[in-house]
Amino acid sequence: MTSPLMQVEDLSISFKINDKWCRAVNGVTFDIMPNETLCIVGESGCGKSITAMSLMKLLPDTARLGGHVRFGGQDILSLKERELEEIRGSRIAMIFQEPMTSLNPVLTVGEQIAEPLVLHKGMGWSEAKKEARNLLDLVRIPDAQKRLGQYPHELSGGMRQRVMIAIGLACRPQILIADEPTTALDVTIQAQVLALLEDIRKEQELSIVMITHDLGVVANVADRVAVMYAGDVVETGPVASIFDSPSHPYTQALLRTVPRADAAFELSPIEGQVPSIQKMPEGCRFAPRCKEETSKCNVTPKLSPGAHSVACWARGDIQ
Amino acid sequence: MASYILKRLMSTIPTLFGILTIVFVMIRIAPGDPALAILGDNASQEALDAFRERMGLNDPMIVQYWDFLKDLASGSLGVSMVTGKPVADSVASVLPFTLELAFGAIFFGIIIGVPIGIISAIWRNGWLDYFFRVVSLLGLSFPAFLTAILLILWLSIEWRIFPVISTPTGGGLWDRIYNLILPALSLGIIMVAYIMRSARSAMLDVMGEDYIRTARAKGAPGRRLIWHHALRNALIPIVTVVGLYFGLLIGNAVLTEIIFNRPGLGKLIVLSLNQRDYTTLQGLMIVSALMIVIVNLLTDLCYALVDPRVKLK
Numbered sequence: 001m002t003s004p005l006m007q008v009e010d011l012s013i014s015f016k017i018n019d020k021w022c023r024a025v026n027g028v029t030f031d032i033m034p035n036e037t038l039c040i041v042g043e044s045g046c047g048k049s050i051t052a053m054s055l056m057k058l059l060p061d062t063a064r065l066g067g068h069v070r071f072g073g074q075d076i077l078s079l080k081e082r083e084l085e086e087i088r089g090s091r092i093a094m095i096f097q098e099p100m101t102s103l104n105p106v107l108t109v110g111e112q113i114a115e116p117l118v119l120h121k122g123m124g125w126s127e128a129k130k131e132a133r134n135l136l137d138l139v140r141i142p143d144a145q146k147r148l149g150q151y152p153h154e155l156s157g158g159m160r161q162r163v164m165i166a167i168g169l170a171c172r173p174q175i176l177i178a179d180e181p182t183t184a185l186d187v188t189i190q191a192q193v194l195a196l197l198e199d200i201r202k203e204q205e206l207s208i209v210m211i212t213h214d215l216g217v218v219a220n221v222a223d224r225v226a227v228m229y230a231g232d233v234v235e236t237g238p239v240a241s242i243f244d245s246p247s248h249p250y251t252q253a254l255l256r257t258v259p260r261a262d263a264a265f266e267l268s269p270i271e272g273q274v275p276s277i278q279k280m281p282e283g284c285r286f287a288p289r290c291k292e293e294t295s296k297c298n299v300t301p302k303l304s305p306g307a308h309s310v311a312c313w314a315r316g317d318i319q
Numbered sequence: 320m321a322s323y324i325l326k327r328l329m330s331t332i333p334t335l336f337g338i339l340t341i342v343f344v345m346i347r348i349a350p351g352d353p354a355l356a357i358l359g360d361n362a363s364q365e366a367l368d369a370f371r372e373r374m375g376l377n378d379p380m381i382v383q384y385w386d387f388l389k390d391l392a393s394g395s396l397g398v399s400m401v402t403g404k405p406v407a408d409s410v411a412s413v414l415p416f417t418l419e420l421a422f423g424a425i426f427f428g429i430i431i432g433v434p435i436g437i438i439s440a441i442w443r444n445g446w447l448d449y450f451f452r453v454v455s456l457l458g459l460s461f462p463a464f465l466t467a468i469l470l471i472l473w474l475s476i477e478w479r480i481f482p483v484i485s486t487p488t489g490g491g492l493w494d495r496i497y498n499l500i501l502p503a504l505s506l507g508i509i510m511v512a513y514i515m516r517s518a519r520s521a522m523l524d525v526m527g528e529d530y531i532r533t534a535r536a537k538g539a540p541g542r543r544l545i546w547h548h549a550l551r552n553a554l555i556p557i558v559t560v561v562g563l564y565f566g567l568l569i570g571n572a573v574l575t576e577i578i579f580n581r582p583g584l585g586k587l588i589v590l591s592l593n594q595r596d597y598t599t600l601q602g603l604m605i606v607s608a609l610m611i612v613i614v615n616l617l618t619d620l621c622y623a624l625v626d627p628r629v630k631l632k
């Protein structure tokens with residue numbers, strides 16, 4: 001059996017709000033395997049982005065982190081800023097939701113792509129710019145030479161996200177974290193960007209952590225899925241298994257929100273809202289919105305063991 | 320580029336025209352009689368009449384205005400009512416002093432204001448930040464003449480580093496700079512306060528932007544984040560502030576020149592006011608307005624320099 005590239009163990013994230021520590025992420029555990037796409041899916045405000053950012057300890061100082069993020073024999077969360085700088089952009093890279101604001105408006109595309117190469121690979125700027133040209137080819141941006149000298153405002157949204165991907169891939173990282181990389185793009189561009197990421201992953205021995213709230217994206221690209229609700233991973237497993245036999249009431253409810261050709265059920269939204277981190281319910285955080293709430297639900301359920309695991313008192317061990 | 324500058328200058332002609340019309344009228348409706356001011360109380364009635372006739376002061380205002388515009392159109396600022404010398408010459412002889420004072424003040428404002436603004440932003444709410452913010456508040460609330468006098472007392476009289484009277488004696492470049500430092504510093508202190516505040520808030524804004532997070536995710540170290548990724552963007556609002564307060568600076572330069580007894584537009588303005596030298600005053604106002612116009616133009620050119628999204632057209 002291959003061993004995981006990264007192990008996230010009992011990761012918790014708290015923010016101080018009005019002098020009270022609020023746990024936004026409540027001890028999540030998952031592995032990232034080599035050469036796979038792991039999708040983290042959940043509604044808005046479930047803690048997907050902050051989970052993703054803690055994988056390279058990118059959160060502001062105001063966040064308090066607990067647990068471990070094990071990678072390459074080290075615990076990312078206990079590394080110093082200097083050591084993190086060496087890993088960021090070289091072994092773990094990240095691309096963000098908003099291609100419009102994520103690129104520096106006053107620096108050329110070429111400089112922004114070349115920067116990680118200069119920072120991590122010891123290249124000079126001219127050598128790095130040549131490599132940047134190849135990266136633009138890799139992300140299928142035509143006219144690469146011309147684009148190098150352009151500024152972000154001269155590119156379209158889809159083009160900018162490709163530039164972000166080129167920046168992310170520059171140093172051939174082992175893990176690429178993509179936080180809703182296609183949410184801000186229109187549908188046809190979305191599909192192109194996702195296809196590009198998939199192709200690159202296959203070519204380059206890369207693991208992708210894809211954050212999304214779009215189950216269509218999950219169905220397209222995921223190998224494995226982790227479903228997050230209000231700071232907990234409530235269900236995780238191989239994509240086919242999650243789609244075919246969703247177990248957690250939240251996962252089932254999520255799946256009922258998307259139209260499917262083979263749907264045996266009617267389309268319906270999930271009632272209620274994700275609780276704010278200041279007012280998290282005790283025990284299972286989904287209980288107040290759950291139709292199958294039991295008397296045990298005031299205690300936090302643990303994920304069951306196995307490849308497809310679920311944290312719900314109303315379910316036995318499904319394996 | 321050149322055509323852009325030309326277009327910009329042309330487009331300011333209506334504004335300049337408005338300004339000089341207002342100046343022309345205001346000088347003439349203000350109390351005081353140039354003939355009396357120049358010839359003195361003891362001058363005979365004939366002498367006064369002859370003077371007024373010679374200077375065209377007996378003509379209706381509209382005729383005077385027409386003559387003034389005719390002169391201007393031929394590129395002449397006219398001759399001084401007092402000395403009879405061309406106004407352009409006397410303005411040109413003092414203009415460099417005011418310009419060097421203004422640019423010296425801007426220079427101090429930038430080299431002191433920008434770094435402490437950045438430091439304040441980096442250590443936001445730390446003791447250094449509080450210290451700089453209090454000092455800048457003091458700098459803003461002190462009248463310019465007071466800081467000037469304090470600087471003289473302290474640096475010139477107590478420590479004897481700089482001269483009390485900053486009139487260049489014509490001893491070459493170093494003498495010129497030496498006599499400039501203290502007045503420029505005193506005028507620059509207001510700029511330091513303004514620039515520091517705008518640099519601080521611009522840096523704070525920029526440091527929260529998504530592209531700074533991107534740069535961190537690339538592994539860029541803190542220094543590079545601040546001096547390369549953030550500062551370049553923060554310069555855009557800083558340029559605005561510098562351009563905006565340049566006008567204020569020219570106004571304050573008048574006071575500074577008088578306190579330090581420096582030649583310059585300020586002293587000339589006061590002298591011409593006292594003598595009711597209409598023509599010289601008009602010339603001075605035109606030159607001052609022109610300076611503001613040029614500064615605005617320079618500001619826009621600076622925008623294009625620091626922000627690739629700005630296109631000059």
Ligand SMILES: Nc1ncnc2c1ncn2[C@@H]1O[C@H](COP(=O)(O)OP(=O)(O)OP(=O)(O)O)[C@@H](O)[C@H]1O
Pocket residue numbers: 015024042043044045046047048049050051060062213276277
């Ligand atoms: N710096 C912060 N200070 C305080 N609270 C924060 C901070 N960052 C995030 N949060 C809170 O943590 C929770 C999770 O935020 P996160 O951005 O991870 O959600 P998300 O699942 O990515 O949602 P979306 O789909 O909208 O991006 C939210 O309730 C948010 O308000």
Ligand SMILES: [Mg+2]
Pocket residue numbers: 048049050179180
């Ligand atoms: Mg998010």
